[in-house]
Every structure is written in structure tokens, then in C-alpha cells.
Amino acid sequence: MIGRRGALRGGVAAGLTQAASLTQAASLARPALAAGGKTLSIVPQATLNSVDPIWSTSQVSRNLGFMVFEPLYGRDADGVPRPQMVGSDEMEDGGRRWTMRLRPGLVFHDGEKVRAQDCVASVRRWMQRDTMGVALAARLDALEAADDQTIVWRMSKPFPHMRALLSKVVQPVLMMPERVALTDPFRQIADVIGSGPFRWLGDEYVVASHAGFARFDGYVPRDEAPSFMAGGHRVLLDKVEWKMIPDAGTAANALLTGEIDWIEIPLPDLLAMLRKAPGVKTGVLDKAGQIMMLRPNHLIAPTSLAAVRQTMRAAISQAEVVSAVMGADPANGISGVGFLATGNPEIDDAGLDAAQKRPTRDELKAMLDRSGYAGEKLVLLHATDHIFFNPMGAVVAHALTEAGMTVDDQAMDWPTVQTRRVTKEPLGKGGWSMFPSLVAVTEYRDLLLTSFMRGNGRDGWFGWPSDPRMEELYDAWLGTVDAAEQTRLAREYELRGLTSLPFIPLGRFRQTAAWRDNLTGLLDGPCVVFWNVTKT
Numbered sequence: 042m043i044g045r046r047g048a049l050r051g052g053v054a055a056g057l058t059q060a061a062s063l064t065q066a067a068s069l070a071r072p073a074l075a076a077g078g079k080t081l082s083i084v085p086q087a088t089l090n091s092v093d094p095i096w097s098t099s100q101v102s103r104n105l106g107f108m109v110f111e112p113l114y115g116r117d118a119d120g121v122p123r124p125q126m127v128g129s130d131e132m133e134d135g136g137r138r139w140t141m142r143l144r145p146g147l148v149f150h151d152g153e154k155v156r157a158q159d160c161v162a163s164v165r166r167w168m169q170r171d172t173m174g175v176a177l178a179a180r181l182d183a184l185e186a187a188d189d190q191t192i193v194w195r196m197s198k199p200f201p202h203m204r205a206l207l208s209k210v211v212q213p214v215l216m217m218p219e220r221v222a223l224t225d226p227f228r229q230i231a232d233v234i235g236s237g238p239f240r241w242l243g244d245e246y247v248v249a250s251h252a253g254f255a256r257f258d259g260y261v262p263r264d265e266a267p268s269f270m271a272g273g274h275r276v277l278l279d280k281v282e283w284k285m286i287p288d289a290g291t292a293a294n295a296l297l298t299g300e301i302d303w304i305e306i307p308l309p310d311l312l313a314m315l316r317k318a319p320g321v322k323t324g325v326l327d328k329a330g331q332i333m334m335l336r337p338n339h340l341i342a343p344t345s346l347a348a349v350r351q352t353m354r355a356a357i358s359q360a361e362v363v364s365a366v367m368g369a370d371p372a373n374g375i376s377g378v379g380f381l382a383t384g385n386p387e388i389d390d391a392g393l394d395a396a397q398k399r400p401t402r403d404e405l406k407a408m409l410d411r412s413g414y415a416g417e418k419l420v421l422l423h424a425t426d427h428i429f430f431n432p433m434g435a436v437v438a439h440a441l442t443e444a445g446m447t448v449d450d451q452a453m454d455w456p457t458v459q460t461r462r463v464t465k466e467p468l469g470k471g472g473w474s475m476f477p478s479l480v481a482v483t484e485y486r487d488l489l490l491t492s493f494m495r496g497n498g499r500d501g502w503f504g505w506p507s508d509p510r511m512e513e514l515y516d517a518w519l520g521t522v523d524a525a526e527q528t529r530l531a532r533e534y535e536l537r538g539l540t541s542l543p544f545i546p547l548g549r550f551r552q553t554a555a556w557r558d559n560l561t562g563l564l565d566g567p568c569v570v571f572w573n574v575t576k577t
Contacts, residue, residue: 079279081560081576083303083569084292087427088249088285090456092241093229095167098212098502099459100479104568107270108254108281109150110215110235113141113160113192114208115270118565120483122208123271125263126155126216126236135199141192146261149218149236157186162222164214169226171212172492175500176519201522202489210270210567211484211492238262238276238572249456252283254571267573269566277562277575287426296321296555302576303556305569306428309370315555323555325373327567329482332382333362333429333547334493335437337475339506340465344419344474348412350542353475355400355408356444357437363548365432373551380494380538380546381531382482388531392539409445418447420468422476424455433477433547462503481567482549488518488531494543506543 085104091097094106115125124130128144147155161184168174183195194203207214216222217235224230233241238260245253262273284301286292289308295301297318307315307323316323337344337353344350363374377397381389400408419441423434438450453461458476466472484490495501495515496508514537518530556563562573 079576080282081278081280081303081571081574082282082284082301083305084286084295084301085283085569086306087455088287089252089283090248090459091229092233092246094213094215095170095226096229097459099455100568103211103213104570105241105252106213106215107237107568107570108239109233109237109241110217111147111237112208112213112215112270114204115272116208116210116483116566117268117271119268120486121271122204123268125208125271126160130204132201132203136201136203137196137199139192139194139196139200139203140187141194143190143192144263147236148259148261150234150240150257150259151218152259153218154189155216155236156189156219157192158189159219159222160192160216161186162219163216166217166222166224166226167212167214171214172495172497172501173206173209173490174214175497176515177206180519198520200519202519205489208270209484209490210481211490236260238274239281249287250285252285254281254283256280262572267564269564269570274570274572276572278571281571289428293555296557299557302560303554305554306552307555308428309366309368309553312370312553312555320558321555322558322560323553324563325551326554326563326565326569327481327552328565329382329567330373330375330549330551331479331567332378332380332482332485332549333366333433334478334480334544335433335475335547336478336493336502336504336544337542338473338504339543341467341472341474343412343414343417346413347541348408349414350545352405352408352412352414352444353441353446354396354542354545355405356446357440357545357547358399359397359546359548361440362433362436363550365436366429366548367550370553373553375549378546378549379535380485380491380544381487381535382485382549383487383531385528385531388528388535391532391535396539405444414446416447418449418468419474420449420451420472422458422461422473423450423452424458424477425452426454429479429550430455430458430477437475437477437547465499465505477547478544483567487527488515488534491515491534494534494538496541496543504544506541508537508541508543511537511541511543 085101087101089101091102094102111126113126114122127141130141168178180196180198182197185193187193221230221232239254240257242253256276262275265272267273293311315321337350359376363376367374379393424430438448442448496506496511498507499505514534559577561575
């Protein structure tokens, strides 16, 4: 077994719970003081390397997206989709036709009014990048702007899931000016202009160091109480600054001294110290949590072989991954899980007893011998600067090596992983075999948003699993509203996933945040938001 400090490779965890060590670390890279009572400074979960939340699926780019842009629908704290940019909508013929009318007062940061034409162009760009967007496009007969305020969808099949799909929080459907949305979806946007409650301050952006956002005074919030992504997004701050401080000890010390106001994800081993610190509060804002996963490359051997993926799954202990990731915060880690988190044990627990049974060393060797694995190297894209991906990658590398596989553990930063994972080239030409990742549990409450389980091959997310049966089950689930049939299909989808392994589940966790006690109004949800927050 590899411990957390081994997983962190002798990094900041060892000894940083001591205030003296924190102060010493701070002297190496002290961040600028938070400016003024209405400026909030936060250390985000990772370095921002893309300002395009459609081009990138990273959570930090998504968080930027929800500040600068807006979705047509927003998910509330209970996971219920509610109109956001939409003022009213109408579903006809079981979902074969949808009519959406924009609410008044929507304006882009450049002063132009938001039109239905902008929304149509934005949705079309998203549909080319998102796995669920591709599924939607396959059912779409027409998407058009009937006038400047009205969006009309005509579907070839009933699609009652539209509100839920357009309120997704992983690679969300965000509205941009038409001229920006016409950017090639496989190229990043050049103009970061939305209609959201914050403006992007491009002249302040320093890669891997600083990003700034100012309140957009032209934003008109909904006249409703806020609830995560839904309701009124009332901004009570003048400015938000992202301070990208890679060293967890330096970030923690900056929070203790009030130089920053919020750490999105503190190192778990520092939580005991932060919980006792005067002027600091901690709490879990994302009550549902995150699914940890290992994404294999389904195009390139040896991970293209299902039997090799099964051996990999058997070799990796979810309990060891959770222990390495959560460290001194074990209560917020969960092992012994599969893919879906519907709340129905008939679905969620399907096949888990057999899947979670740990093989003996001899049984694991026999699995490897039968798998077709011939000693080829497995290239692991290991983000050593990421608070969760680093220990996940270390446990994976150790477990697979112990199982008899040859692991090329390539250490790099998270932005490099995001760049490398797009390639479909062979291993000898910059290709890869696997990388750790996360996805919000809220997206796996049913089949609709399970992008990373899909088997749609080269149209899918990085790793590109191809499984016609998974696609048949997904399509059948979309086509029925019968609850019993949806349950049957979801159970088979889960079981099929355990056979084909589009990704290898590594456990789940709920992440704890830390903030200064002069912040109030922080909202629950699967990503950090800055409306409703006050600073005194």
C-alpha cells in the first residue's frame, strides 16, 4: 500500500501542519494583499489555462464560464433545472417542439443586447464539442431564432430532457455573442465576452498566476432567491481575483494572515490546522461530491483491450486511492462505488460485489496473463501539481507496477495533461494510455449527462471508448419516460459499464473549502460561485 505522503512524493503534506513551516513557505512566494473590502481573493483548485469553457472541460475553465457567461437554464441546489436566461418556455408534443423566450434585460459586456441568434450560434458550437450535444444534434430537425427573443427547437423524436440537458454543470451550455460563438469549436475563443454577472479583465491575466473579474454593472439578476446556478445572481462584490498559488502551504498561510479570502480546495492534511485557526471557517459546499476516475485510452494498446482494463481495475484499490487523496479528512471519502449515483441501490449497487472483490496476487497474475498484455508500457499522464490528481496518479502507478505492468509515469503539470490528452497518436509519438480525472456526482444521477460512460468512440470525450451496446442502452433510456423501464435500462447500463470500463471508478469524495470568517453567503453546489457572497 502507498501512503498519502508517499503519493505526494515528499511534498507539502509532511510538516506543513506546523505554523512555522507555513510561514517559511510563504516567504518563498507571498501573494499580493487582497485589495479593499469589496475585492475577494481566492486560490482556485488548479491553474487556469483556457478561458473557453466550451473548448475545455476543465473545472477551473467551467468556473470562469459561469462567472462571465450565462446558461439558458440553471440547476438549483436540489438539482432541479430552472429558467435562467429564459423567461418562459413551452414544451409541445412530448418534447418534439420547444419554444424558449429570453427574459428582458439581457445584455453582453460590450453593450450589445443578447438575441436569440446569439443563443442559437452558442448552442450549435457547444453541440460539436460536448458528447451530450452530439446526442442532441442527432435528434434535432431544426434550431432557429424565430425573432430576436424566441428560440425554437424542432426534434425528430420526443425529447423531454431539454431543461436538464441545458442546465448541465460539466462543459455547460453557455451563451456568447454570435460573432464569438461562430469561432471554430476546435479553436479557443479570442474574445471573452458574455452576459454573466462578472466581466473578464483580460489585461490583468497572468498565466499560472493571476486572473481578475469585475462586477458587470449592466447585469440584471432574476428577481428570485439564489440557489446554486438558479435564481438571482446578485453580485455584492466589486471584484474577484484568482490567485494561482501552487504550493498548498503558502496558500494556507495566506488564508491565515488574511492575504487571501478563500481556498477552493485546501490540502486535506492541512484541514485540522485550518479548522482551529482563528478567523477561518471550513465546510463542504458540494454536498454531492466528485467521482474519481482513471480514464484509459481505448484507441491504443494495451489499454484498448477490455481484459487489460479489467486487470487494471482489479489491481487498484479504491480504498487506497481514497486514503491517499483524502489524507486527514477520511470522513469525506467513499470507496466501494461504481459509476452511477442515482440513489437507487438496484442500479447503483448492480455488479459491485463481484467488481470490488480483491483478487489474490496469484489471481491477479492469472488475469494479466490472460488479458493479452505483452509487457508494453502504459503512459500515465500524471499531474503532480494538482491536489487530487497527484495522489490518484501515484497510487495508480504503484498498483499497476505491483501487478506486473510497465508504467511510464510521466510527471507534468495539469495544463500539460490537458494539452496532451487530446492527441490520438501512438505512444511513441506523444500518445498516452491513461490519466486521472474527476466528474461531479450530480451529473450521474441518471443516464442523461453521463458523458464519460458513453461508448460513442471518436465523437466522445478523451479516451474515446467505442461500445455499441452502451449507446443502444443510452438511446433507449432517452426514448422512454416509463420509470420502471428507465430503471431497468440504467441497471443494465451500469452492468455494461463494469464490463467495458469506459473509465475505472476510483472512489468518491466531498471536498472541503476554507474561507475567512468575514465572508458570508457562500452557496452550496458542485462548483464555486461568487454571487450572493458578501465581504465585511
